[in-house]
Amino acid sequence: MIEKLYGEIIETVIDNENEKILNIENDSGSGKIVVYKLFEGIKLLYNNLNLEYCSGSSIKFPNIIEINHCKYGRYECELKKNKFEYISEGDLGIYLLDNKKYSKAFFPNRQYCGISILIDIDKIKNFDLFKSFGVDIISIYEKVKKNDLCKIIRANEQLDHIFYEVYTSNEENKFYYMRIKIIELLLFLGEIDYSIKKNKKYLTKYQVQKTKDIKEFIISDITKHYKIEELAQLFNLSQTTIKNWFKEVYGIGIYTYLKNYRLQESVRYLKESDYSILEISNIIGYSNPSKFSSAFKQEYGYSPKEFKKHIQMDKLCPLRVDNDYQMD
Structure with a gap:
């Protein structure tokens, strides 16, 4: 099963x-x-x-x-x-x-x-x-x-x-x-109440798909930085609607999502490519390598240089390391 x-x-x-x-x-x-x-x-x-x-x-x-x-x-x-x-x-x-x-x-x-x-x-x-x-x-x-x-x-x-x-x-x-x-x-x-509020609101299939379309658009070129008002015009939605729908589907705002996505992509490049850290920084949309390194270390606990070194030594999991729960 x-x-x-x-x-x-x-x-x-x-x-x-x-x-x-x-x-x-x-x-x-x-x-x-x-x-x-x-x-x-x-x-x-x-x-x-x-x-x-x-x-x-x-x-x-x-x-x-x-x-x-x-x-x-x-x-x-x-x-x-x-x-x-x-x-x-x-x-x-x-x-x-x-x-x-x-x-x-x-x-x-x-x-x-x-x-x-x-x-x-x-x-x-x-x-x-x-x-x-x-x-x-x-x-x-x-x-x-x-x-x-x-x-x-x-x-x-x-x-x-x-x-x-x-x-x-x-x-x-x-x-x-x-x-x-x-x-x-x-x-x-066995003790909880299973009833659901009658006025509980759900996103419709159209709203969810529209939100995913916005996500696909902003990650199609992660070197670009779109403002909410630009996305609102492109997708013919209000800024408030875009913010609310995106938060409902992805749990975070557009800026935070794109930041996390860029860092995840940087991990992939560090693991799979021979690009330098400067090149990776540019590829994922960071014009300032030091800002990239700072954001990377804040997320993963290692600088990109340290991370790449560990990967080369095959000693570090390439994505989030969960100390409470590892299955390897």
């Missing part, structure tokens, strides 16, 4: 009874997924993705709850009724797989790290085990099913507590510890 959900599996690194490690790759990037079978019918996935999208199968998956927690990055989910939901850092999203309109998952910022939990109601054989801990999975399923969209729980201390300990658990006891944390999460999910 995992392969059908994600698609583009290019390598299975480990495949045993309770653990599977998968590498994925497409034209937008690559990533790694670690799958743990915690109980019959319940799987936990670590997602470490440096790509913009995953394209899975269009096959329907009935009676499966998907729970997503975002550690960093941003996740877009297109649901039925042409509604879009976005899960940001620290957020939790809960829905039935059948409520997703498409199997394609979109990661607006080209980086995503988080946990997915898949609960297959039809495959759970021992509901009494969970009831002995006060967990009623069928009740949770019925609440999620009644809400035909996606329930988003925004970042809070309780979620941070549950998931931080999953991300940082000791490798030796990780499997059993994750089982305990799943029980804790299910207890939490």
Whole structure:
């Protein structure tokens, strides 16, 4: 099922009874997924993705709850009724797989790290085990099913507590510890209100696509710096509309997005090309190399020169290094 959900599996690194490690790759990037079978019918996935999208199968998956927690990055989910939901850092999203309109998952910022939990109601054989801990999975399923969209729980201390300990658990006891944390999460999910505000506003498909068109335009030549008023004229939208739509889809403003994109591109050039740091600075739109170096060090903790040296020595991951959670 995992392969059908994600698609583009290019390598299975480990495949045993309770653990599977998968590498994925497409034209937008690559990533790694670690799958743990915690109980019959319940799987936990670590997602470490440096790509913009995953394209899975269009096959329907009935009676499966998907729970997503975002550690960093941003996740877009297109649901039925042409509604879009976005899960940001620290957020939790809960829905039935059948409520997703498409199997394609979109990661607006080209980086995503988080946990997915898949609960297959039809495959759970021992509901009494969970009831002995006060967990009623069928009740949770019925609440999620009644809400035909996606329930988003925004970042809070309780979620941070549950998931931080999953991300940082000791490798030796990780499997059993994750089982305990799943029980804790299910207890939490059994107590929350799944209703969604009737006046909740969603971006339409047109608005989302228009925003993505603006993004594609500004990254088509990253040496150029567009003002909001210029984009408003080019796309026949108000400045406020562009700002609001872009923030809703990408979670950040246009200036910040373009800055992050330039730095990500600089990483790619440092890794894959023989360009000098001065040349890379010019290619990504920095006329001042010292400003580029300063922005790069602020983001990655290394100057471009130090970064390139480490890459050449094959000692540094080419994108964000997460000390709390590394899958290599």
